[in-house]
Amino acid sequence: MYGDISAKAAHMLGQPAVLDFFAKLIQRVSPKSYQQALAEVQVSQKFLENFCGDQVRFLARSFAVPGNHLGQRSNGYRWPYGPVAIITPFNFPLEIPLLQLMGALYMGNKPVLKVDSKVSIVMEQMIRLLHDCGLPAEDMDFINSDGAVMNKLLLEANPKMTLFTGSSRVAEKLAADLKGRVKLEDAGFDWKILGPDVQEVDYVAWVCDQDAYACSGQKCSAQSVLFMHKNWSSSGLLEKMKKLSERRKLEDLTIGPVLTVTTEAMIEHMNNLLKIRGSKVLFGGEPLANHSIPKIYGAMKPTAVFVPLEEILKSGNFELVTKEIFGPFQVVTEYSEDQLELVLEACERMNAHLTAAVVSNDPLFLQDVLGRSVNGTTYAGIRARTTGAPQNHWFGPAGDPRGAGIGTPEAIKLVWSCHREVIYDVGPVPESWALPSAT
Numbered sequence: 165m166y167g168d169i170s171a172k173a174a175h176m177l178g179q180p181a182v183l184d185f186f187a188k189l190i191q192r193v194s195p196k197s198y199q200q201a202l203a204e205v206q207v208s209q210k211f212l213e214n215f216c217g218d219q220v221r222f223l224a225r226s227f228a229v230p231g232n233h234l235g236q237r238s239n240g241y242r243w244p245y246g247p248v249a250i251i252t253p254f255n256f257p258l259e260i261p262l263l264q265l266m267g268a269l270y271m272g273n274k275p276v277l278k279v280d281s282k283v284s285i286v287m288e289q290m291i292r293l294l295h296d297c298g299l300p301a302e303d304m305d306f307i308n309s310d311g312a313v314m315n316k317l318l319l320e321a322n323p324k325m326t327l328f329t330g331s332s333r334v335a336e337k338l339a340a341d342l343k344g345r346v347k348l349e350d351a352g353f354d355w356k357i358l359g360p361d362v363q364e365v366d367y368v369a370w371v372c373d374q375d376a377y378a379c380s381g382q383k384c385s386a387q388s389v390l391f392m393h394k395n396w397s398s399s400g401l402l403e404k405m406k407k408l409s410e411r412r413k414l415e416d417l418t419i420g421p422v423l424t425v426t427t428e429a430m431i432e433h434m435n436n437l438l439k440i441r442g443s444k445v446l447f448g449g450e451p452l453a454n455h456s457i458p459k460i461y462g463a464m465k466p467t468a469v470f471v472p473l474e475e476i477l478k479s480g481n482f483e484l485v486t487k488e489i490f491g492p493f494q495v496v497t498e499y500s501e502d503q504l505e506l507v508l509e510a511c512e513r514m515n516a517h518l519t520a521a522v523v524s525n526d527p528l529f530l531q532d533v534l535g536r537s538v539n540g541t542t543y544a545g546i547r548a549r550t551t552g553a554p555q556n557h558w559f560g561p562a563g564d565p566r567g568a569g570i571g572t573p574e575a576i577k578l579v580w581s582c583h584r585e586v587i588y589d590v591g592p593v594p595e596s597w598a599l600p601s602a603t
């Protein structure tokens with residue numbers, strides 16, 4: 165049934181008018197450019213295409229292992245949790261809730277879905293579309309509430325598993341409240357390392373601009389820190405990044421309101437960074453001008469602050485420098501050949517191992533960095549990026565047993581089912597069997 169629902173929904177969402185409707189609806193509640201909003205709908209549409217026909221059935225593929233004697237075998241099953249909860253943030257109003265909701269349903273659970281109420285109209289419309297495509301109304305519940313009410317609901321309803329996507333603060337609270345029955349997709353302080361082999365400077369600068377500033381930096385995968393090998397210093401990369409950042413404008417939302425960090429908070433964070441010896445503003449660093457964005461939101465030019473590597477690692481500075489600012493803000497630093505150890509130490513000490521990029525085509529360099537890091541979604545090669553997260557690869561943190569994933573069959577199976585093994589032992593009992601002595 166879910167294969168059929170997915171096929172119908174994928175077809176409907178693929179109609180140009182429907183794609184356009186959802187892209188514009190996303191833009192109304194989560195400020196991002198039309199292209200970024202459209203990409204979110206297209207990823208969702210492709211995801212639904214991936215689970216047409218028998219693909220949902222195949223998600224629950226089981227296996228059998230022969231036993232020790234006639235009549236015995238063990239069967240391993242992917243088993244649903246039953247009643248489950250899904251909580252999602254404001255920044256991807258369609259993609260995150262839809263992909264997690266369908267994953268939960270595909271694996272046979274009954275989910276209650278709570279999307280951030282600022283943006284939940286998008287999923288409300290999507291659920292109507294799913295109903296039209298055959299989703300039985302009683303298969304899921306949809307609740308609109310604030311965080312506190314949802315917290316109470318979880319404590320009283322006691323779902324067997326809760327998938328939470330959002331900030332680390334709430335993630336840790338829920339992990340404690342729900343006694344560990346959670347899977348988490350939380351904050352990202354995502355790093356990019358530019359290796360020693362300088363090439364394709366224009367392309368790399370463009371990817372840096374997209375990674376750091378698309379959606380005004382409000383992606384959990386946004387580039388938060390750039391470690392640049394000294395060889396790139398004379399390549400003009402930083403000047404190119406500055407120029408690209410200056411193309412962004414409020415009119416088309418290529419830069420725009422920041423929903424959860426105020427302008428003052430971003431300026432204060434920047435000023436605290438600037439107290440660190442040797443640090444400086446590379447570009448941006450000022451509020452946006454000529455706008456009517458209310459003060460409760462942020463409005464900041466795309467900003468990059470340089471902080472020397474040795475200073476980042478100092479214990480007094482590390483926490484400050486690696487604080488996730490959910491806005492158009494990144495830290496840039498430089499390292500020399502003999503400082504790669506320090507870069508890897510910094511990456512190891514960060515506690516949100518979500519996405520990462522190793523920008524190099526030097527296989528030994530890649531091997532060194534990949535072998536000593538842990539981020540769940542890591543791009544490697546000269547075209548490496550930190551953002552993008554299409555439906556065709558795993559997206560999620562690594563290094564934390566509570567870490568969830570989104571998008572692929574592996575992510576769906578891991579998050580939305582548990583392993584169960586039934587050992588059949590139907591006999592016959594051999595005729596020669598005699599009562600053994602006590603053991």
Ligand SMILES: NC(=O)c1ccc[n+]([C@@H]2O[C@H](COP(=O)([O-])OP(=O)(O)OC[C@H]3O[C@@H](n4cnc5c(N)ncnc54)[C@H](O)[C@@H]3O)[C@@H](O)[C@H]2O)c1
Binds near residue numbers: 251253255335352
């Ligand atoms: N890892 C990922 O895949 C991923 C994806 C997107 C965003 N994020 C992260 O999300 C954060 C930004 O989103 P946000 O500001 O909406 O996060 P948030 O944690 O404030 O809110 C997320 C959701 O949790 C709800 N919530 C808040 N308190 C709750 C409580 N006590 N009990 C139950 N639900 C509660 C909110 O209403 C919202 O729906 C960033 O840190 C970002 O990195 C992570």
